[in-house]
Amino acid sequence: MADTEEPQFNTLAERIAALNKQKNFSSVGTPEAARKKGPPPPPPGRPAVEAQGRSQTAPVVTVNGSTHATAPQAPPRPGRTNAEAPPPLPRRSTHNVADASSPPPLPSRTGSFQASPALPPRRPSTITVPKPLGRRNSASSEASMQSTVSSLSLTKTISSTTSNGSNGTIVHKVPPACDMASLPPLPPTRRELEAKAKEEAAAREAAARQVPKRASVSQPVATPNLPPRLPSRPARPQASASTEAVPRSAPKPAPVTVQIRGFGSRTEPPRMPARPKIDAAADDAPPPVPMASRPSVAQIQAISSRTPPAPVVSNDCWVCRDWSGPDGVAAQYPKERLPRNDPVGYLARNLCDPFPSYNDKARAIFTWFHHNISYDTQAFFSGNIKGRSPEETIFYGAAVCQGYADTYKAIANRAGLECVVVGGHGKGYGYTPLKKGETPPPANATGHAWNAVRVDGGVWRLLDACWGAGHICGDNNLFKKEFSPVQFTNSSERFGNTHFPSDGRHQFRNDGRTITWEEYMIGRSQGPPVEVFGNCGQEGVAEDTIEPASKQISVNSGQVVRFQFSKLCEHWKSDSHGLGKPPLFLLQIHGVDGRKDDIIPIETDGYWHWADVNARDLGAPGQSIMVLQLTSIDGQDARGVTVREFLSKKGRCGMAWAYVARWDLV
Secondary structure, eight states, rough: OOOOOOOOOOSHHHHHHHHHHHHHHHHHHHHHHOOOOOOOOTTTOOOOOOGGTOSSSOEEEETTTEEEEEEOOOOOOOOOGGGGGGOOOOOOOOOOOOOTSSSOOOOOOOOOOOOOOOOOOOOOSSSSSOOOSSOOSOOOGGGGGGGGGOOGGTTSOOOOEEEEOOTTTTOOOOOOOOOOOOOOOOOOOOHHHHHHHHHHHHHHHHEEEEEEOOOOOTTTOOOOSSOOOOOOOOOOSSSSOOOOOOOOOOOOOOOOOEEEEEEEEEOOOOOOOOOOOGGGGGGSSSSOOSSTTOOHHHHHHHTSOOOOOOOOOOOOOOSSOOOHHHHHHTTTOOGGSOOOOOHHHHHHHHHTTTSSSSHHHHHHHHHHHHOOOOEEEEHHHHTOOOOOOHHHHHHEEEEHHHHHHHHHHHHHHHHHOOOEEEEEEEEOOOOOOOOTTTOOOOOOSEEEEEEEEEEGGGGGEEEEEEHHHHHETTTTEEEEEEOOOOOHHHHHHHTTEEEEEEEGOOOTTTOOOOHHHHHHHHHHTSSBOOEEHHHHHHHTTTTGGGBBBOOOOOEEEEEEEEEEESSSSTTTHHHHSSSOOOOEEEEEEOOGGGGOEEEOOOEEESSSEEEEEEEEGGTTOEEEEEEEEEEETEEEEEEEEHHHHHHHHTTTEEEEEEEEEEEEOO
């Protein structure tokens, strides 16, 4: 096709009009023109068209039935002819021109592209792959073979898989050729192993089902497979029957090669041969007894005559338990040496941490109060009782029952013990027992406080740290610091004889009963109880076993009166749990009509103590009957003195004793 002759224009206006016309023909009706959006609105403050030297009115040109505005022709400048007109503008593409009102495009300029410097010649790789001839099988083009090389990677090291040769060809590195025959065999799959195991199992079952053939006894026996399957036991041969031979087993298998995934193969060692069988005639007989290890008759008799050792029984009795450990620790921390900050935590750590048992922890705290806290008799008798915190009570060194209980609970809780304060009534100082037949007063379980602590085995134990530290004695109402361990070791039943809680759930009796207020006030004596002195607990005398329980004894009953009491527990010993050797207990009577005073020893079997006396021989009404403890004889300690030694020196030397219990004769 011949080239189209380019029209010639004489003026700039004709060229502009022709360009606009060409633009309209090329953009109207094309998909690109339809997809293009109009130019954005001009920004505010844009100079008016007159400022650009253009006319406000543009002539309208109709093209293919549509009207388009054409730019007006610029009049020639004065003083310049057509020959002096400027050269025509260079031809440019108008596909991106959206509107005739947009500014003219910038003139084209020469590109500034410079070729990259040539790379130094490179040594071709050892293995080259020729460029494929003809059409490639895939849809990729030849350019994809060179995609690993770019202008950005010219200054970087080419990868090891693809490189450029010195002549511009693409060189690819490939791995060396591999001999498939030299590769190790693949391990068997799981399906193959299972199939092989099934085949072996089926083969073993088939071999086991085979009927053994009879053979002569002299025929050798082959070694069976492992695990050996026992043949059926033949019947016991008769005298006329021939002996059956042992059946022949399967031949010994060859070593088995096992494929182990990931570790190649290994060969199992040959299986051990089975033990030779005993003669069929002796199959039913037991194996022979080894005579070397058989004991003799003398050895059997010696073993049977031995006495079995007594079983070791753990002693959980609090009365006779050895409390020397916690008692010794409690005496090492006087209140004067305690730190001023957090004395409760200090005592909880030092008193309780050395002992893993909750019993010992509770005992150490109980004993510490005896050494460091006195009863505040001044505040009690003056009625000026002040509430103090546990820290203040510790440094003050004195408190009433509520202060004892609150401080004990604070230390026990910090040591990890579960402890509560129990409030109620106590038969302590100022208590007046009921007379015989007297009606109990209305319930008023107030005026005293003690503690309940959970110890080993989850058992709740009741204790009174206030009464355990000492007691009030004498007419001057002074506090006597005297340790009373029974206020810690007493059972809940014995503790309940002198303590009645306001909450019945805090009785914690072992028999499960909850006694009433009337039962507590009347007691077992049905009147004034026997008067008991403070050394009862130290000598191991159980107060609730003292008889007669009532304080008043009739001398005209015509009966035999038994005076008796027992120890705190059946395994209580005076030398290990008391103050030394066993003391001798005596009964002081006054004879018929009170005319002959006498002291008779009380019998004992080691646990019970008793003495039987006629009522008329006790004395006259108004007199008192006393149980005494012999303390000294002829100026020497009387502990351990027997009844015979006492009777031999009775009335011949000086003696001293202490009171244990007292009754009144009526």
